[in-house]
Amino acid sequence: MEEYFPGGGGIQYLKVSLSNAVLDKIKSAENMKGITFLDLSHTNIRDINFLNKYSDLEILYLDDNEIEDVSLLSYLTRLKKISLRYNNIKLIDKSFFQLEVIRKSDNISTIVFGNPLIKPPIEIIEQGLASIFSYFKQIEDQGTERLYEAKMIIVGEPGAGKTTLMKKMCNPKYEVPQEEYETVGIEVCSEYKFIFKNAEYRVNIWDFGGQPIQYFLHQFFLTCDTIYVLLADDRRELTNFDYWFKIIKLLGKNYKNDVQSPVIVVLNERNCKTITSFNRNLYRENFPEIAQNMKEFSVDFAFQEDKRFINMIDEINRKIACIEVVNKEIPNKWKELRTLIMENQYKNYIKYDNEYVELCNQCGISDEYEQKEIAQYFHTIGIILYFEHDPFLGEFLFLEPNWLLKGTYLIFSDEELKKQNGKFTKDWINNKWSENGYSLIQRKILLNLLTNSKFDLCYQLKGSEQYLITSLIRDIKPQIIWPDTDLYFRIQYPFLPKGIISRLIVRMNEDIKDNLIWGKGLLIERGPVQALITEEEDRNTGGKILNIKIKGQGIYKQWILLDIRKEIISIHKNTFPNIKYNELLGCICSKCIKAPEPRFYNYSDLLGFIENKRKTIECYSSGENVSLAALFQSAFREDEDYRILKNEGMVILNPSIVNVNQINNPNLDHSENHLASKFPPYLKFLKYLRPKFYNRITYLIVITGIGLFSKPIWFSAINSIVKTKYEITLIDERTDTVLGLMLIIVSLFYNLISKYIENKYDKR
Numbered sequence: 001m002e003e004y005f006p007g008g009g010g011i012q013y014l015k016v017s018l019s020n021a022v023l024d025k026i027k028s029a030e031n032m033k034g035i036t037f038l039d040l041s042h043t044n045i046r047d048i049n050f051l052n053k054y055s056d057l058e059i060l061y062l063d064d065n066e067i068e069d070v071s072l073l074s075y076l077t078r079l080k081k082i083s084l085r086y087n088n089i090k091l092i093d094k095s096f097f098q099l100e101v102i103r104k105s106d107n108i109s110t111i112v113f114g115n116p117l118i119k120p121p122i123e124i125i126e127q128g129l130a131s132i133f134s135y136f137k138q139i140e141d142q143g144t145e146r147l148y149e150a151k152m153i154i155v156g157e158p159g160a161g162k163t164t165l166m167k168k169m170c171n172p173k174y175e176v177p178q179e180e181y182e183t184v185g186i187e188v189c190s191e192y193k194f195i196f197k198n199a200e201y202r203v204n205i206w207d208f209g210g211q212p213i214q215y216f217l218h219q220f221f222l223t224c225d226t227i228y229v230l231l232a233d234d235r236r237e238l239t240n241f242d243y244w245f246k247i248i249k250l251l252g253k254n255y256k257n258d259v260q261s262p263v264i265v266v267l268n269e270r271n272c273k274t275i276t277s278f279n280r281n282l283y284r285e286n287f288p289e290i291a292q293n294m295k296e297f298s299v300d301f302a303f304q305e306d307k308r309f310i311n312m313i314d315e316i317n318r319k320i321a322c323i324e325v326v327n328k329e330i331p332n333k334w335k336e337l338r339t340l341i342m343e344n345q346y347k348n349y350i351k352y353d354n355e356y357v358e359l360c361n362q363c364g365i366s367d368e369y370e371q372k373e374i375a376q377y378f379h380t381i382g383i384i385l386y387f388e389h390d391p392f393l394g395e396f397l398f399l400e401p402n403w404l405l406k407g408t409y410l411i412f413s414d415e416e417l418k419k420q421n422g423k424f425t426k427d428w429i430n431n432k433w434s435e436n437g438y439s440l441i442q443r444k445i446l447l448n449l450l451t452n453s454k455f456d457l458c459y460q461l462k463g464s465e466q467y468l469i470t471s472l473i474r475d476i477k478p479q480i481i482w483p484d485t486d487l488y489f490r491i492q493y494p495f496l497p498k499g500i501i502s503r504l505i506v507r508m509n510e511d512i513k514d515n516l517i518w519g520k521g522l523l524i525e526r527g528p529v530q531a532l533i534t535e536e537e538d539r540n541t542g543g544k545i546l547n548i549k550i551k552g553q554g555i556y557k558q559w560i561l562l563d564i565r566k567e568i569i570s571i572h573k574n575t576f577p578n579i580k581y582n583e584l585l586g587c588i589c590s591k592c593i594k595a596p597e598p599r600f601y602n603y604s605d606l607l608g609f610i611e612n613k614r615k616t617i618e619c620y621s622s623g624e625n626v627s628l629a630a631l632f633q634s635a636f637r638e639d640e641d642y643r644i645l646k647n648e649g650m651v652i653l654n655p656s657i658v659n660v661n662q663i664n665n666p667n668l669d670h671s672e673n674h675l676a677s678k679f680p681p682y683l684k685f686l687k688y689l690r691p692k693f694y695n696r697i698t699y700l701i702v703i704t705g706i707g708l709f710s711k712p713i714w715f716s717a718i719n720s721i722v723k724t725k726y727e728i729t730l731i732d733e734r735t736d737t738v739l740g741l742m743l744i745i746v747s748l749f750y751n752l753i754s755k756y757i758e759n760k761y762d763k764r
């Protein structure tokens with residue numbers, strides 16, 4: 001052991017660079033008192049009980065391991081810092097939160113981030129200590145049990161047999177109908193129950209209409225912590241497996257704990273003829289995360305007692321029983337509340353503030369946070385719909401989602417509206433709903449669902465009574481005169497879910513130029529710049545790209561790009577937190593700038609180059625060395641907005657890199673370059689000093705001057721400051737008046753000239 005812990009009890013610090021052998025020694029060490037720092041991140045350890053010998057530990061890093069049980073940590077009472085990110089911790093005892101190191105932490109959730117926590121749930125931990133202890137208290141007071149309730153989502157092409165499967169699961173005697181019946185919106189059935197390991201599970205089955213016009217619903221209603229049944233129909237062999245796998249990967253994964261919902265692929269046979277178009281190996285290869293927890297079945301629902309149907313149902317049951325949230329321990333009172341809510345199910349919705357809170361109070365649940373948490377939990381397991389973050393919709397709990405979806409679908413599928421290219425007035429839409437039996441408050445809720453900002457479905461046209469549903473805009477690209485592009489930017493997606501362009505149109509509607517919008521693009525204008533944003537096929541990767549072309553002068557280009565990226569990133573964040581994308585920046589070398597399409601650089605690669613202190617990159621198209629700083633400066637601004645973007649999770653560039661190299665910017669016109677080349681060292685110097693120069697040095701020198709000039713008593717004090725800080729030797733007391741005057745005049749004059757030159761440079 002000595003080689004690792006030289007000096008025995010005398011050492012206080014241990015940073016381990018670990019081989020298995022070293023790790024074994026650390027684990028088997030006898031008495032490790034005196035060690036205060038231990039970093040065992042990325043070592044694949046599972047069991048940390050050996051740490052009981054390290055009772056003096058103050059700093060302990062255990063990130064990226066396989067740890068499940070952290071109860072031992074309660075013995076490490078001297079800890080001042082601990083990190084347990086990305087382990088496999090599901091349950092944490094109350095004693096852990098009583099540790100001083102946890103109690104004093106500003107943000108406990110960062111310590112345990114990336115763990116599949118069930119108890120306490122991460123949402124509770126994020127709320128801080130008070131909520132955590134209140135959670136434990138509730139459990140102690142009330143006792144807990146499991147609800148054994150889950151949500152199952154059936155998706156697939158129209159007519160694939162989704163509704164048939166749902167009905168068959170809820171009623172085994174159900175006979176497959178002869179005629180076709182198309183599901184509109186989503187139908188929910190809560191009658192399916194099964195027994196697994198002595199527990200009775202209840203499943204809320206959500207059956208989605210398969211018509212492509214309903215795909216926009218997916219972004220709002222496909223959720224994680226559920227099971228997906230993907231139905232493929234062999235009659236038409238039209239199943240778009242690619243779309244379904246991608247959307248399930250995107251929306252079916254809980255990004256908080258990285259758990260992907262299980263998937264059952266059902267190849268629905270007709271007359272025992274199997275589907276031929278499902279290339280299972282390809283999907284297993286391309287979607288390994290889904291494949292891990294996926295099973296396939298070929299079944300014909302028309303055959304009663306088909307053994308394969310029974311096998312499929314068994315597997316569905318088994319997978320449901322393994323979903324974490326389904327086995328979550330909840331306080332007894334929550335179950336009582338569930339029953340009370342269900343008694344209201346004949347109502348379409350209940351109001352959060354009075355009705356729901358009242359039901360909570362009846363069950364003795366008075367804590368506001370707990371009430372909210374229950375609503376979120378019931379939303380996850382599919383009992384209700386609760387739009388937690390929406391100021392208007394969040395006032396309701398929707399007990400019956402169908403009327404909401406049917407009301408929306410009624411509008412989206414309206415032929416008259418399609419002819420109007422998605423434009424409607426409030427009167428028109430209210431009439432439409434009231435003709436179909438919707439009450440005043442229902443109409444209000446529906447209109448809010450359409451127009452509220454969470455969903456970006458529609459917006460009010462400028463200076464008009466009309467609204468526009470952007471996903472109904474015809475996909476006919478209007479004639480656009482677009483001469484040259486000054487700035488090229490792209491976002492490249494392996495999978496682009498439906499709706500990003502139409503949502504972007506809603507978000508940027510204030511800037512749309514001359515109504516130039518279509519299904520796959522928009523043209524926006526702000527001041528002297530225009531931006532053309534289009535959704536296109538990516539010929540290189542087979543995926544999709546959002547192409548952003550900007551033309552115009554000055555920094556407005558960078559502004560508009562920044563705003564477009566902000567909106568797109570916010571759409572990602574709100575609806576598709578798992579989405580994968582690359583940002584690409586167009587080259588600015590002399591050849592690319594004139595070419596119809598430039599070479600594109602991967603934005604994050606460029607950031608890597610800058611970090612490695614590279615100054616240029618070679619354009620493979622022209623062979624020119626392009627200044628990285630100039631490349632960045634062509635597209636990005638360097639101010640406060642960067643910080644905002646950084647908070648949004650975007651990588652940014654350190655502005656100083658751009659600044660110093662400003663004179664190399666080929667985007668400056670000739671006269672600017674000329675001016676810049678005249679003063680490079682001076683400008684660099686000024687840039688270095690600014691803004692400190694004006695504020696600090698001038699100020700200090702002028703004050704010194706005044707001091708010397710008027711009150712020699714200051715002399716010695718100022719002398720000592722100036723001497724030590726700036727190594728200027730003042731001559732003697734007799735010269736102080738002259739010296740003071742000189743300092744004042746020279747520094748003010750210098751200040752004046754620098755301001756003049758800098759302003760002149762900046763204006764250009």
Ligand SMILES: Nc1nc2c(ncn2[C@@H]2O[C@H](COP(=O)(O)OP(=O)(O)OP(=O)(O)O)[C@@H](O)[C@H]2O)c(=O)[nH]1
Nearest residue numbers: 158159160161162163164177179182183210300301
């Ligand atoms: N023989 C046979 N016919 C089936 C089977 N599954 C579905 N069908 C037929 O296909 C029709 C459509 O099935 P649905 O279950 O309504 O299809 P869906 O996927 O819900 O369709 P949408 O709601 O339009 O998306 C049914 O009415 C049946 O006639 C099956 O397993 N065997």
Ligand SMILES: [Mg+2]
Nearest residue numbers: 162163182183
């Ligand atoms: Mg159906």
